[in-house]
Amino acid sequence: MESTSIFVERLSLGGDGAHVAVKDTIDVAGVPTRAGSRAFADAPPAECNAAVVDALLAAGCRIVGKTNLHEFAYGVTGINDYTGTPLNSRFPDRVPGGSSSGSAAAVAAGLVAFALGTDTGGSIRVPAACCGVVGLKPTFGRVSRAGVMPAISSLDCVGPFARDVATIEKAMSILDPHFATTTRGSDPMVGVPMLEMDNAVRAAFDAALRAAPIRHVPVTLAGMLDAFAAGIAIIGAETWAALGSYATSEAIGEDVRARLLAAQQITPDDIAGAERIRANFTAEVDALLERVDALVLPTMPEPTLGLDAGRDARAALRVTQFVRPFNLSGHPAISVPLPARDGYSVGLQLVGRRGADADLCALAHAFETA
Numbered sequence: 001m002e003s004t005s006i007f008v009e010r011l012s013l014g015g016d017g018a019h020v021a022v023k024d025t026i027d028v029a030g031v032p033t034r035a036g037s038r039a040f041a042d043a044p045p046a047e048c049n050a051a052v053v054d055a056l057l058a059a060g061c062r063i064v065g066k067t068n069l070h071e072f073a074y075g076v077t078g079i080n081d082y083t084g085t086p087l088n089s090r091f092p093d094r095v096p097g098g099s100s101s102g103s104a105a106a107v108a109a110g111l112v113a114f115a116l117g118t119d120t121g122g123s124i125r126v127p128a129a130c131c132g133v134v135g136l137k138p139t140f141g142r143v144s145r146a147g148v149m150p151a152i153s154s155l156d157c158v159g160p161f162a163r164d165v166a167t168i169e170k171a172m173s174i175l176d177p178h179f180a181t182t183t184r185g186s187d188p189m190v191g192v193p194m195l196e197m198d199n200a201v202r203a204a205f206d207a208a209l210r211a212a213p214i215r216h217v218p219v220t221l222a223g224m225l226d227a228f229a230a231g232i233a234i235i236g237a238e239t240w241a242a243l244g245s246y247a248t249s250e251a252i253g254e255d256v257r258a259r260l261l262a263a264q265q266i267t268p269d270d271i272a273g274a275e276r277i278r279a280n281f282t283a284e285v286d287a288l289l290e291r292v293d294a295l296v297l298p299t300m301p302e303p304t305l306g307l308d309a310g311r312d313a314r315a316a317l318r319v320t321q322f323v324r325p326f327n328l329s330g331h332p333a334i335s336v337p338l339p340a341r342d343g344y345s346v347g348l349q350l351v352g353r354r355g356a357d358a359d360l361c362a363l364a365h366a367f368e369t370a
Contacts, residue, residue, distance in 0.1 A: 005084030006102045006109065007065035008034065015060030018113040018170075021106045024066040025073050025118055026050045026158070027147040035149055036069040036099075038082045039251040050147025052116060052158050052175055059174040064112060067102030071256045072243055073118060073149070075099055076126050076320055077310035081253055085307070090132045091344050095310040097127030100161070104131040107161045114171045118148060120156040121235050122323030125335040128161055129299035129347025132337040134368070135161045136168050136361070139354050140330030143175045150242035155235055155327040165336065165364045172357065184362040190350070191219035191292035195322065198302040204338045204346040205298045212370040214363070216296065219288055223281040227325035230274035230281070232317075234328070236263030237271050255313065282329040289331075289353045294363050297322055299335040299347030322349060332357040334364050 008024050009031055022028065025035050027046035034040040049057070056063060068086050070078050078101025079085045086105035088096040096105045100117025104127035107115050117124045119137040128135025136159045143158045150156070160171035172179040192209070209216055240263040246252055247260040288295065300319045309315055326333045331354055335347040348367055352360030 005068055006086045006105045006111065008036070008068050008083055008102070009066040011063050011065050013063040014057045015062060017060035017062060019064050020056055020061045021065045021067045021103060021112045021115040022053060022063060023069055023100050023103050023115075023117045025069065025149040026053060026116060028053055028063065028066060031066060033149060035073060036071045036080050036083050037252060039246050039249050041251070046147070048147060051144035053147070055174055061174070065106070067100070067106055067115060069101055070098030071253050072239070073099040073120065073123060074239055074256050074259055075316065076122060077305060077316050078127060079307070079310050088131050090340070091130070091304060094304040094306055094344050095130055097130030097304070099123040100127050104128055104133055104135065104161050107131070107133045107163060114160050114162040114167050116158060116160055118156055118158050119327065120153060121231055121327050122320040124159050124161065125299050125323045125333060125347065125349060126319060128335040129337065129345055130304045132340060132345035133161050133163055134165055134168050134334065134336055134364070135159065136172070136334045136357070137326070137332060138172070138176070138357050139332045142355070142357060150238065152242065153238055155231065155238070165361055165368050168334070169358070169361050172361070179358055182358045182362050184366060185293065185359070187215065188293040188363060189215045189217060190294045190296045190363070191288055192216050193219055193221040193224065193295060193297050195224065195297060196301065197298055200341060201298050201300070201302060201346055204341055205348060208338050208348050208367060208370065209296070212367045214366050217292065219292065219295070221284065221288065221295070223277065223284050224325050226277045227281040227328045228321055230277035231324040231328040233266050233270050233274040234278070237266045240264055240266070258313065278328050281325060285329050285331055285351070286354070294360060295351040297349050299323060299349040303346070304344040326351050330354060332360050334360055336364050336368050
């Protein structure tokens, strides 16, 4: 299946290996990086490849295109009135999710073996859940961000989308030479945070827990709401620092302009408070992961938004409640699709120990096969 809104640039670079696409915040030498925005319509070609692009080429992959995204990678629905909204091929009346919408959509449509996205507040895991594919946010700092927009971020991670966990593992072995696949440990235990969610999402999630051959216990994650708010503050401040100069430009979309202008109001005291929450929440998650092998929870607390509902800023923000906190803490997190329900996809998210990305993928296999 093909959709012109999935790719913003078709390419044919590299060897005869896996066909891959990369999000258009990732530099490819000789190709402009436009971040889904009219503001960068006249951007010059990138002078060098991002480190992850060099890794793909060194592994013999063929890069077939740069993928569309939510403008400036600053939104979670994937709706883009300038470049077009990528078609969610499995659920065409639903948003593809953002910000890495085109990368998730390319994988879902079978156009590539895997694709690269970036995740600052759920921007890999949300579109993975929306499009019914697998998406991994690695441990913060594990995969190089050299040559990725924005240049400075304390939250953002480059990671892969694929149709199965095994391909995620292959992609990670290319992106990080220290990544080595492993097998699931004997008799693993996962913790299930007690969270509020839509009844239909809960039904799908509970069915997945019953089906998987993994023991699970309830756990308390008291800092989730505070971490969610702190993540919003930090991404706002860092995005304003990188892109605030475009806030008054007529070239950017109204939704992104509103977020930028709101971000302008974030104060140094707000950030200091958010950093205290980051430290406390990270310690809380670390302590839980000494008792269990991973945390398991839905990727989103409610069904994938319809295309019209996706224009509601408050509704869009709500879908990141279960993903954004783990950008703040830096833990690896993977979204695995559950069986579709009523015309939309539900994602199951696993969160693992920092640096234990391979162990997390091994656990994800159990839920995928179940």
